Amino acid sequence: MHSYNEPLPRQPKRVLVAGVSGAGKTTLAGRIAGITGGPHLEIDAIFHGPDWTPRPEFLTDVRSFISADTWTTEWQYDAARHLLAERADLLVWLDFPFARVTLPRVLRRTVGRRVRREELWNGNREAPLRTFFTDRDHIVRWAIRTRWKYVELMPQFVNEYPHVVVVRLRSQREVEEWLRGSLVPAVTG
Structure with a gap:
């Protein structure tokens, strides 16, 4: 794994951002896309259909998006993880x-989101706050339950996808420093 203050070996073109719910994946992915110049796809937007049902076109849409030369998205949804990792050249892990x-x-x-009744994707809104107590998959409970997921996934990822550079960021300060300098590859002569 690369340190946040270590230059990358090459300019990234296809970037994944990993982390548990609430880590800031989508925000960081958008910022990275602004630097690398490729499009950013918020992967939640193509996964969730109306009433939070998975869209049948999800994997087709993922394949279409990652066929481009340059892109940034979040590394999530088990059905898409392998497809995304095969095409990526950089994974940024918010830990x-x-x-x-x-x-x-x-x-x-x-x-x-709930107080503002903010529409998310395809007409969906956050569930009423009281569902925290009744819905096992409420987003806050999901974040708590899956908080160790990436600690378990990363060693396997590094072994399975050696072509992907992995940068682990452990604080917002590291994120900011990495975006300012380390996202640019080292110059080789």
């Missing part, structure tokens, strides 16, 4: 302290 950073973020985001 922030869960209780101190990620959990408060997912709580603020969820409550804010």
Whole structure:
């Protein structure tokens, strides 16, 4: 894995951003796309159909998007992970302290979306806050339940996809420093 302050071996063209719900994947992916010049696809937007049902066209849409030379998206949804990883050349892993950073973020985001009745994808909105107690897959409960997922996935990812450079970012400070300098590849002579 590359450190946040270590230059990349090459300019990334196809970038994945990994992390648990609330880590800031979509925000960072958008910022990376702005630097690399490729499009950003919020993968949630093509996964969720009306009433939170998975869209049957999801994998077709993923394949279409990743056929381009340059792109950035979030690395999620088990059905798409392999397709995404095969085409990627960089994976940025947001591995922030869960209780101190990620959990408060997912709580603020969820409550804010619900209070504003913000439409997300295909007419969907956050569920009523009381469903935290009744829905096993409520986004906050999901974040809590899956908080160790990437710690388990990353060693396997590194072995299975050696062509993908992995950068692990453990704080917002590391994110900012990496975006300012390390996203640019080292110059070789």
